[in-house]
Structures are given as structure tokens and as C-alpha cells.
Amino acid sequence: MGDIVYHYTSIEVLKKILTGNKLRFTKMNSLNDKSEYKHGIQLLKNKIIEFEINNNITNGFDTDLLDIFSFPNNLYSISFTKNGDDLAFWNSYYVDKATAVCIGFLKDKVFNNDFIINRCTY
Known part of the structure; x- marks a missing residue:
């Protein structure tokens, strides 16, 4: 099992x-715990970095830019x-x-x- x-x-x-x-799934902007959204953004950053490492990308995306944008209308949990x-x-x-x-x-x-x-x- x-x-x-x-x-x-x-x-x-x-x-x-x-x-x-x-x-x-619930839209992230409808959650009562805002830390869940921040956790989701951190997971996204980690995946971008992992992709860049696995694909030998040296001029990577500035993941700190994700903190500037707000995506809660497009993310679900x-x-x-x-x-x-x-x-x-x-x-x-x-x-x-x-x-x-x-x-x-x-x-x-x-x-x-x-x-x-x-x-x-x-």
C-alpha cells in the first residue's frame, strides 16, 4: 500500500x-495564513535554482525579484x-x-x- x-x-x-x-484548491490570496504564500514563493525560488544548477545555467534568474511581484491570484493550495x-x-x-x-x-x-x-x- x-x-x-x-x-x-x-x-x-x-x-x-x-x-x-x-x-x-484554494487561491493563495484567500488563505488566512499569509506565511503559506511566502512558503510557496520560497519553493518556487528553490525550483528555479535547482533547474539552473541541473542545466548548467550560469547567468541565472534573480530569484529575489519574485519578492517584488504578487502572484496570489494565480497560485493555488x-x-x-x-x-x-x-x-x-x-x-x-x-x-x-x-x-x-x-x-x-x-x-x-x-x-x-x-x-x-x-x-x-x-
Whole structure:
């Protein structure tokens, strides 16, 4: 069995996921935690640098320029965890405690190579 990732949400959203057979990502500018956007920009910088190194590009892109621009209308996020029964998540402000559910997904069945999955540690 592959790695399982979990998504905490509401029963209403679970119904939408099951009937629509799709997950919905949130625009970065709609997130209540602005550090997630900054983390995403840092991941983008790291990928640019990695690409330049792997391709022997010596006159690289100035990744600090990314701090000047604002991309939140074009970036999306969705959160998962490896912990399917975490009291901190059950008690979080992300879901209504009366309708909270935790959905497990086989990571390799849901995400293909088009997705970059990174661990975010606070």
C-alpha cells in the first residue's frame, strides 16, 4: 500500500468531493495564513535554482525579484497531513467541529508528476 495523505474538511465538502470526483484548491490570496504564500514563493525560488544548477545555467534568474511581484491570484493550495487522527486538526479553525471529517487518499493515486508536494513545517 502506498503513502496515505489526509485532508480535514467538512461533511459538505466531502459530499462535493465524492459527487464531483475532484478536489478543490484554494487561491493563495484567500488563505488566512499569509506565511503559506511566502512558503510557496520560497519553493518556487528553490525550483528555479535547482533547474539552473541541473542545466548548467550560469547567468541565472534573480530569484529575489519574485519578492517584488504578487502572484496570489494565480497560485493555488490544498493542505494534507500524514496524520489521520490529530487532535490539533480536529480542533482547528479549518473545519466546523460538528461536521468535521478526515479523508484519506493514496498519494500516488491522486497526485501525478504535475504536482509538487512539499512538507510545510511551522
